[in-house]
Amino acid sequence: MAGTKVCPYCGVPKEFSKENTWNSDGTITQTKNPDHRVLFYEAEGMNRMLANLEQLVGVLIDRIVIEGKRKSTYNYLQGMFSGIKLLIVKALLRRRVYETISARGAMLGYGHYELLDLKAGEFIKVFGRNIYSRTLFSGDIAAVFNLVEGIPAGLEFEEKDGGTVITVVPGEELEEEIATRLERKVLMPTPGDIAYDRCPKCGIPLEFKDYTWDLEAGTITDDNTGRRMAILGSEGIESVFRELEAELGEEISRTIIEAQRIYVVETLHLEEVQQHPDYLVRQLALRGMGNVVSFDISEGGIQATVENALPHLLVVGLLQGIFELFSGKGSDLSYDYNDRGTLTLNAKTR
Numbered sequence: 617m618a619g620t621k622v623c624p625y626c627g628v629p630k631e632f633s634k635e636n637t638w639n640s641d642g643t644i645t646q647t648k649n650p651d652h653r654v655l656f657y658e659a660e661g662m663n664r665m666l667a668n669l670e671q672l673v674g675v676l677i678d679r680i681v682i683e684g685k686r687k688s689t690y691n692y693l694q695g696m697f698s699g700i701k702l703l704i705v706k707a708l709l710r711r712r713v714y715e716t717i718s719a720r721g722a723m724l725g726y727g728h729y730e731l732l733d734l735k736a737g738e739f740i741k742v743f744g745r746n747i748y749s750r751t752l753f754s755g756d757i758a759a760v761f762n763l764v765e766g767i768p769a770g771l772e773f774e775e776k777d778g779g780t781v782i783t784v785v786p787g788e789e790l791e792e793e794i795a796t797r798l799e800r801k802v803l804m805p806t807p808g809d810i811a812y813d814r815c816p817k818c819g820i821p822l823e824f825k826d827y828t829w830d831l832e833a834g835t836i837t838d839d840n841t842g843r844r845m846a847i848l849g850s851e852g853i854e855s856v857f858r859e860l861e862a863e864l865g866e867e868i869s870r871t872i873i874e875a876q877r878i879y880v881v882e883t884l885h886l887e888e889v890q891q892h893p894d895y896l897v898r899q900l901a902l903r904g905m906g907n908v909v910s911f912d913i914s915e916g917g918i919q920a921t922v923e924n925a926l927p928h929l930l931v932v933g934l935l936q937g938i939f940e941l942f943s944g945k946g947s948d949l950s951y952d953y954n955d956r957g958t959l960t961l962n963a964k965t966r
């Protein structure tokens with residue numbers, strides 16, 4: 617992407633380091649909105665977890681996931697473009713807004729997007745390559761359309777030239793019970809003492825020297841694992857989970873944990889989980905998923921406490937999966953997640 621400045625020391629786009637802050641409490645926050653937490657997470661990990669979930673529940677969940685993501689993105693964008701700003705956008709800058717959003721997406725690892733065509737109030741047509749997650753992206757683009765055009769969105773996809781042409785058109789009106797599912801909870805994080813060696817130029821943790829940005833492709837790759845990463849709003853993922861719970865019932869929490877456990881067992885390597893516990897502490901914190909304050913793993917079981925755990929269901933499934941990889945056996949799980957955001961977890965060999 618032309619014009620993106622990259623840190624001369626660590627190679628990370630400057631805007632990326634400026635916008636996101638890695639804190640000592642295991643969280644990543646948006647520098648300008650510290651109560652908005654984000655995750656730096658495996659894109660494919662999220663997709664695989666959702667695919668596993670769909671298989672476990674046995675019904676298509678795409679529509680529910682898209683709706684959960686749409687609401688959260690809409691809510692977020694509303695904060696960014698409200699009142700007079702939104703009027704200006706609508707009057708003059710539609711194309712600019714769509715283009716700015718796609719340029720930012722490339723830097724955050726969402727893929728490469730081009731605005732192909734646009735007619736106010738009627739449609740937008742976007743070409744995307746390396747789309748980080750078609751389901752989550754569908755929620756995002758529907759939200760952008762809702763905000764800028766002020767109407768519900770319907771989506772059409774067409775595979776073309778090694779990518780996907782996405783057309784957003786006016787969609788069906790949604791029932792408005794939906795707004796009630798948006799209760800965003802902001803937890804005051806519990807302070808922690810994770811220390812990062814930081815880039816002397818831009819301040820991002822030095823671990824980021826091992827990630828490669830391809831700004832043209834819109835990808836971020838972890839050089840150590842080869843996995844693709846992206847910045848995801850944690851509220852977006854929580855909102856997806858809330859939507860699934862509202863549609864499918866409370867027991868979906870257990871199924872989400874199970875979907876995540878399966879992903880971890882299938883994807884992580886034994887060498888990754890056999891490292892010193894510090895490795896896990898750092899990996900979780902780098903992803904913004906919380907601060908592992910106690911961790912005890914043996915052949916028979918795992919006990920862990922994670923402060924500021926988020927999204928806690930994914931942390932639970934991750935730890936259970938790590939234990940099963942480590943022990944080579946199945947496990948029984950119990951956990952508690954309190955209103956301070958502290959997760960305590962116990963899994964024992966079955």
Ligand SMILES: [Zn+2]
Nearest residue numbers: 623626815818
């Ligand atoms: Zn740097």
